[in-house]
Amino acid sequence: MIDFRYHLVSLIAVFLAVALGIVIGTTQLNGPVLTNLQNQVSQLQEDKRALEDQTQGLQAQLDDDGGFDEAVGPVLVADRLAGSSVLLVIAGGDVDPEVVEGVTALLGSAGATVTGTVRLTDTYADPATTSGLESYVTGPGLPAGVVPAETGDAGELLASVLAQVLMVPGEGDDGAGVPPDTTATAQVLAGLEELGVLSRDTSSVSPAEYAVVLTSGAVEGEDADVRTTALVELATALDAAGAGAVVAGDPVAAEDGGLIAAIRADAGASDNVSTVDNVTAAAGRIATVLALVAEGAGTSGQYGAGEDAQPVPAPVS
Structure with a gap:
């Protein structure tokens, strides 16, 4: 067992x-x-x-x-913009100062005069400031001769007023070549500074024939779409009021949520306003200046390294 x-x-x-x-x-x-x-x-x-x-x-x-x-x-x-004047508008606090300096230097090499730099704040076209902006741009505080657009859209109202005091009318416009009164320009900018929607990076800002809008990254926040639309309206208004406008930014600005992407997606805006998506590179700054030259000849385009963008504008004789 x-x-x-x-x-x-x-x-x-x-x-x-x-x-x-x-x-x-x-x-x-x-x-x-x-x-x-x-x-x-x-x-x-x-x-x-x-x-x-x-x-x-x-x-x-x-x-x-x-x-x-x-x-x-x-x-x-060299001398491609000889005798011309250019206004710089910085739309976004993340624009590298070296980009601003580089564009300014290259415009000088092209023979252009930079008449000043305006910086838009994060509250530009913010719905929270709409009431105060509408009261200002439609009220008695505007200089004589500055007439806001007939619209209920705050972004369009503000864009129309800024375009009137910042741009010298181009050929074919009423009062072509006659710059706005510099006193009116200073008065409007001072009023908008009081409202906190912009500031002046230079000691003086004078009207110019061309505008370069420098941007960076994407517009963020709950009201990002509204603010982006307002920036598109501003670029379009500056272009229409002067000899041409170019919006130049970094590659992120050409992606969803960026100002360049918004302009390129808007047929009306992209037909009139040129964009450059690699201004952080030397080639992009060159393209920005040459795009202004093309704008002066009546040609708008999309330039840079992004999809469907040309590297640089075609030469203008």
Whole structure:
């Protein structure tokens, strides 16, 4: 008869056999598995180093290209805007100061005079400020001769007033070539500064024939669509009131939620206002100046590195 001790010894033997098998199996597998893992890690490290080298090479190539563009930019645009005046409008607090400086310098190389820089605040066309803006632009505080558009849209009202005091009428317009009264310009800008919708980055701002609107990133917030629409209306109004306008920004501005994307998606706006989606690069700043030249010749286009965009405007004779 088999007793309990026999069962106990049998169970111990089974467990010992299992444990011994695990130990032997692990010992036998450890070598190949570990070697395989080490080989994979080594390969990944080599791939990483190769990608880093490739990235550094591409960055060096980009730097060389950017340096070349910086060097030839003044030559490419030399005197293309001789005798012209340009207003800078900064729409967005994230616009790099180096971009503003670069565009300003290149406009100088083109023979243009920058008449000032206006910076729009985050509250520009914010629905929360609509009541105060409408009261100002439709009230008795406007200078004589400044007549707001007949519309109930606050963005259009504000755009029409700004366009009248900031732009010199182009050819074919009533009063072509006659600049607005600088006193009226200063008065309107001061009133809007009091409302907190803009500021002046330069000591003085005078009307100009052309406008460059510099933007960056996407418009954010609950009322982003309303504010973006208002910025499109402003760019369109500046273009219509003067000799032409160009909206230039970084690549993000050409994506959903960005001002450039909004203009390109609006057939009426894109037919009249030129856009540049790589102004953060030297090539984009060159394209911005050349786009103004094309605007003066009556041609608008979409330029830069984005989809369906031309690298630079076609030469204007």
